[in-house]
Amino acid sequence: MIARRLLVSVPLLFAMSFVVFSLVALIPGDAATTIAGGSDASPETIAEIREELNLNDPFLVQYGTWLKGAVQLDFGSSLYTKRPVSEELIERLPATTSLAAAVFAIVIPLSLLFGILGGLRPGGLLDRGLMFSTSVVVAMPPFWIGMVLISIFSVRLGWLPPYGYTPFSEDPLGWFTGIIMPAVALAAAGVAIVSRQLRAGLTDTMRSPFVRTAWAKGGDTRQVVVGHALKNSAIPAVTVLGILVGSILGSTVIVERIFSIPGVGTYIIVAVGNMDVPVIQATVLLFVVAHCIANLIVDITYGYLNPKVRAA
Missing domain, CATH: 1.10.3720.10 (MetI-like)
Structure with missing residues (x-):
């Protein structure tokens, strides 16, 4: 019974991880510009955020890269503190x-x-x-x-x-x-x-x-x-x-x-x-x-x- 429930949970977690990652795509306009502070943000800051979030890659490639890190408990670094998110969560x-x-x-x-x-x-x-x-x-x-x-x-x-x-x-x-x-x-x-x-x-x-x-x-x-x-x-x-x-x-x-x-x-x-x-x-x-x-x-x-x- 426990094994069956675990197997059912796997596709659910994959689906929810896709929804969670899609939060970036739901940001109106250019996500990097919005996160950087809007139109007043410097091009260097926008480029840095775009690189950090892999926004230059196709969407599914971005998701695959993020999911691979998430499975290994690597969620990247905070854009605000620059520290690994996993360390701050711990x-x-x-x-x-x-x-x-x-x-x-x-x-x-x-x-x-x-x-x-x-x-x-x-x-x-x-x-x-x-x-x-x-x-x-x-x-x-x-x-x-x-x-x-x-x-x-x-x-x-x-x-x-x-x-x-x-x-x-x-x-x-x-x-x-x-x-x-x-x-x-x-x-x-x-x-x-x-x-x-x-x-x-x-x-x-x-x-x-x-x-x-x-x-x-x-x-x-x-x-x-x-x-x-x-x-x-x-x-x-x-x-x-x-x-x-x-x-x-x-x-x-x-x-x-x-x-x-x-x-x-x-x-x-x-x-x-x-x-x-x-x-x-x-x-x-x-x-x-x-x-x-x-x-x-x-x-x-x-x-x-x-x-x-x-x-x-």
Whole structure:
């Protein structure tokens, strides 16, 4: 099953790499002139950019040259800093990776908790409260939640730093205090959406005949809910969790900027402002690969939760 999913991902990655590379072709007018700063740019600067991006070659030759380098993790050099893009990405990946890990460390346990609490007693007071709360949270964009958190916990209470990032290896406590607010801002909508999906699935599953049979055999709550009902209810929630990877990555671009985290999100915003095409291509391709890996993990999780998927 994993091999089949990997084979399906290969043509998808090729197609997406072509789309990402075509970003240069979508620039109106002469790409080198636009990137160099417009009609006021010197001919030497335009020629340098044209040479650096291989714009003198036919389009398919340009793509082939870029793809060959991308496969080897060579995305060229930044037009702004003149440093290799791969080196700058390696410097910034730990911040974004640790932020993503903190987000999912919040989303997964809280979604399980709220989904199970609501699904076991649908229509109850706790369930109605959770449904109302999650509906409100879904309507809040992550950047707005981030600014509210800064206003409360940094400006008014002074408990947490309003911006900045400390590597975990240097100061674990400093890392936690710097990462908790952006992680909560990104995780809030994910917790609301996934818990609602899990609650809906668990509500239906608890009415199934096999669950009633498990109760009749004398199973306790942990055995029936965790051992039987939860696995069958989790597939829709896992699907939504995989889809959320893309939205979380997109929101990371803004949230990292708000909290001054030197990650990939901040990197791509600066690159867009500077028309730094090699950086934009590399970071967008990185997001695409991350999304494909998330989908592969979702497919593997399907096979664990439902044996029929492994045999299909």
